[in-house]
Structures are given as structure tokens and as C-alpha cells.
Amino acid sequence: MTARGVGLLAAAVGLLGVGFWFGYPDLAVLGAAAVSALVVAVGHAVWRPRLGVERAADPDRVARGEPAAVTLTIRNTSRLRAATLIATDRCGPATVDVPVLRLRPGRDTTTGYPVPTHRRGLVPIGPLRITRGDPFGLISLDRVHGGTTTVRVHPRIHPLAAVPAGLTRSLDGQADRVPHGTITFDALREYVPGDELRRVHWRSSAKVGELMVREQLDTAEPSLVVLLDDRSAGHRGDSFEDACEAAASVLAATVREGLPVSLHLVCGEASGPFLDTLTEVQPAAGDLGATLRRLRGQRLGDTLIFLTGPGGRDDLGAVGGMRGAYPVVLAALLGDRDTVAPAPATDRVIVIEAADGAEFAAAWDGVRGW
Incomplete structure (x- = not known):
């Protein structure tokens, strides 16, 4: 009930009370008319239009910053009554006005709107919310129609030209680099x-x-282990978004070359397709030491890629301790590197410092020894 409806209801109660108590029939008639208006308003708003709602997202998986759109079709499946509607559709955290003024029986209307893809993550679309009111503005009733869909905004992928070389033990005990196995x-x-x-x-x-x-x-092909630091303490600003772009770039280049690769998170489990995992992951609290101990015991590959932000600078020593299990260890510090001291030089870890994903890709291709 709107504010106008509440006011009319209060006036109706007052008029009826005064009219019957003090014997003023004119006031009682006015009160009865107000009650009748409220009853008509409720009956008009409660009527539920029969609507068919179809929603299609094209595409439903998109890289950050690339265009995506939703096409929404609303059909009045009623046979007798036209539907006068005010509709809004949910699009992520915002709502989109859908221009549906009067929809005749058996007719449909189609509209479209862009999906915001400026941030990585899941963008829920729908359901459609229909607002029904009466001509007097006394009652307003909201209902939802149709289902929902989700647009996945993946991190951007920056092309990488270089991939690591495989490491295998020769008969004399030396570690030999073997590109792509042989x-x-x-x-x-x-x-x-x-x-x-x-x-x-x-x-x-x-x-x-x-x-x-x-x-x-x-001989064994190169096998990469990508460890994404998803700890809240490891990142500042947008450094986690940059780390996700770096992880997506490494995974895409490795898959393109047909090499075995696995993705691991500090705070959770990486399940499902790589890009979907990178789309859904969010910073949380986790124990880097426990994750490193697990990876050291499993020995899942010969090259460990650790991707973190400015907050992970102090963990380079612990990551360097993985050299016993992984012959090649690379750590990338993503984020604003102008406000912090440079990473300490070490012969146990290849360190890349980059402000964003694009700079990481350039620095990655410049690493000697791939």
C-alpha cells in the first residue's frame, strides 16, 4: 500500500467512525466510497498477468572489458486482458528499466541492454520484476517472472610467446632442459x-x-604448477585482479602448447575449468606455509609459478625453499611497484615485478632460460 493508500484508509476509518457515531450520513457515504476505492485498487493490483519471459546472454562468457549484451523477450500469454506493466530487470548490482507500457494479449516485446564487464566475476541477470498498480495509485504490488542467467567475466588474457622447457635427469645425474619432450x-x-x-x-x-x-x-614434457595467492593480506588495490590476469595468461599459453599444467589456490580448491575458477575466486584468509608444504610433498611438476601482490614480497624466501622439489621457481609480484622497495635478488627464485597483466606478459617473455 502506497502512502496515498494509507492516507485514504485512515480517512475512510475516520469518516465512517464520525458518520456513524455522530449521525452524519454524508460523512459515512464518503468513508464507504473510500473503502470501495481501496477494494477496487486491491482487486486491480492482485490480478496477475500471464507472462512468458525469455532471456539470452550473448556471449555468456566474456573477457574483462569485452562487450556482452542481454536480449529480453516478454510475451503476454493471456487471451483477454492487455497488460499495463512497469518492469525492471536485475543486471549485477544494478537494475535496468524495461520499457513495457501496454502489452496486448498474444503479443510480445523484445529489448536489450549491455552487461557491465569492467570487473572480473559473476554477473547475475534476472529475474524480471513486474510492478502492478491501480489507476488511483493506492496499491503497488511487485512480482518476479522468469528465471535467471549468469554472465561470467573472465580475467583478460595477455599473449605469452615463451613457455618453460622441460627438465629431465640424464644418466649422469645432471638436469637437462628438453623443450616439449623428446x-x-x-x-x-x-x-x-x-x-x-x-x-x-x-x-x-x-x-x-x-x-x-x-x-x-x-623424456618428460615441461609440467607447470601455477599457484595463485588469493590471500587478502597478499594484495593491495587491484593487484589481485592483475594476478588473475597473469594466471590466465600463463594457463592459456601452456594449454595452447599442449603442456600439462595445474592451478592451485592458497585459500581454497581450484575445481572446474581454469577460467571459471579464476572468474569466481575472491581474496580470503589462508595459510601459505601449509599450501607450500602440500605442494612440496606432491611434486606435481618441474616448474612452479607463484603469483602474488605487494603483500607477498616477504614470502619469497619461503617460496624459494621449493627449489628442492621444483627445479624452476618463478615468483611474480603484481601491483603498484613504485610505492614499495624492490624485491631482494635471489638465485633460488626468478622474480618478476609488474604493475599489471600486460607488463607481466612482457617481462615473462624476457625471462632467460625458458
């Missing part, structure tokens, strides 16, 4: 029936007096 000689053994003759090593066979064949080894 087949290499491992050892000689005696011939057994079924071995291919093209693998016979004739020079060794002549010396030994028996057929000797070459054993070949498929």
Missing part, C-alpha cells in the same frame, strides 16, 4: 624375440658378440 637414448640391453631390428646397435653387438638393442626413453 625421445632420447637411455641404455643397451640384450636382444629378445620381438624386438625391432632397426633398434639393434650393430657396433656394440660386434664388440659383445651378442645382439644388443637400444632402449629409448621418452
Whole structure:
């Protein structure tokens, strides 16, 4: 009930009371008329129009800053009455006015509006909220129609030209860099029936007096472990958004090259597609030490990429301790690097400092040893 409706109800009660108590029939008639207006208003507002609502987001997954739009179709499925509506649609934290003035039976109207993609995350769309009122403005009733959809705003991906090289142990115990894996000689053994003759090593066979064949080894491809620091204490300003862009760029480049890669978070579990995980993750409280101990025990790859913000500068020593389990360790400090001291130089960790994701990509391609 609107303020006007509340006022009319109070006036109706007063007029009826005074009219009947003191015997003024004119006042009683006015009170009865006010009550009748309220009853008519309630009946008009309570009528629920039959509406069909269809909503489509194109695209429903988009990189931060790229355009996305929603197309909304409203159809009056009633057979007799036209619907005079005031409609709004939810779009993220805001509402969008939908121009629906009078919709005849069996007709539909289509409208569209852009989706805000300036921030990474999930943008919920809908449901449609219909406001019904009476001609006197006494009653206002809100109802929701249709379902909801979600637009996923992924972090931006900056192209990376370089990818790490694989590391494998040779027979003399040295760590050799092998780009993208290869087949290499491992050892000689005696011939057994079924071995291919093209693998016979004739020079060794002549010396030994028996057929000797070459054993070949498929060296390991480079395997990356991306650890995103999602601790609130590790970031300032938009540094977490920049770290998500750096993670998305590394993951995209690695997947493009067909190399094994895994994504890990300090404060939670990374489940589902990489970009969806990076879209939904938010800074929280977590224990970096426990995460590093878990990754050290699992030894999931040969290259560890640690992405953090200015608040993670003091953790470079702990990250450098991962060199025993991961031959290559790279730490990237994202965010405003002009207000803090430079990261300490160390031979255990390759350190990249970048103000944003684009600068990270340039610094990544400039790292020697990939």
C-alpha cells in the first residue's frame, strides 16, 4: 500500500467512525466510497498477468572489458486482458528499466541492454520484476517472472610467446632442459624375440658378440604448477585482479602448447575449468606455509609459478625453499611497484615485478632460460 493508500484508509476509518457515531450520513457515504476505492485498487493490483519471459546472454562468457549484451523477450500469454506493466530487470548490482507500457494479449516485446564487464566475476541477470498498480495509485504490488542467467567475466588474457622447457635427469645425474619432450637414448640391453631390428646397435653387438638393442626413453614434457595467492593480506588495490590476469595468461599459453599444467589456490580448491575458477575466486584468509608444504610433498611438476601482490614480497624466501622439489621457481609480484622497495635478488627464485597483466606478459617473455 502506497502512502496515498494509507492516507485514504485512515480517512475512510475516520469518516465512517464520525458518520456513524455522530449521525452524519454524508460523512459515512464518503468513508464507504473510500473503502470501495481501496477494494477496487486491491482487486486491480492482485490480478496477475500471464507472462512468458525469455532471456539470452550473448556471449555468456566474456573477457574483462569485452562487450556482452542481454536480449529480453516478454510475451503476454493471456487471451483477454492487455497488460499495463512497469518492469525492471536485475543486471549485477544494478537494475535496468524495461520499457513495457501496454502489452496486448498474444503479443510480445523484445529489448536489450549491455552487461557491465569492467570487473572480473559473476554477473547475475534476472529475474524480471513486474510492478502492478491501480489507476488511483493506492496499491503497488511487485512480482518476479522468469528465471535467471549468469554472465561470467573472465580475467583478460595477455599473449605469452615463451613457455618453460622441460627438465629431465640424464644418466649422469645432471638436469637437462628438453623443450616439449623428446625421445632420447637411455641404455643397451640384450636382444629378445620381438624386438625391432632397426633398434639393434650393430657396433656394440660386434664388440659383445651378442645382439644388443637400444632402449629409448621418452623424456618428460615441461609440467607447470601455477599457484595463485588469493590471500587478502597478499594484495593491495587491484593487484589481485592483475594476478588473475597473469594466471590466465600463463594457463592459456601452456594449454595452447599442449603442456600439462595445474592451478592451485592458497585459500581454497581450484575445481572446474581454469577460467571459471579464476572468474569466481575472491581474496580470503589462508595459510601459505601449509599450501607450500602440500605442494612440496606432491611434486606435481618441474616448474612452479607463484603469483602474488605487494603483500607477498616477504614470502619469497619461503617460496624459494621449493627449489628442492621444483627445479624452476618463478615468483611474480603484481601491483603498484613504485610505492614499495624492490624485491631482494635471489638465485633460488626468478622474480618478476609488474604493475599489471600486460607488463607481466612482457617481462615473462624476457625471462632467460625458458
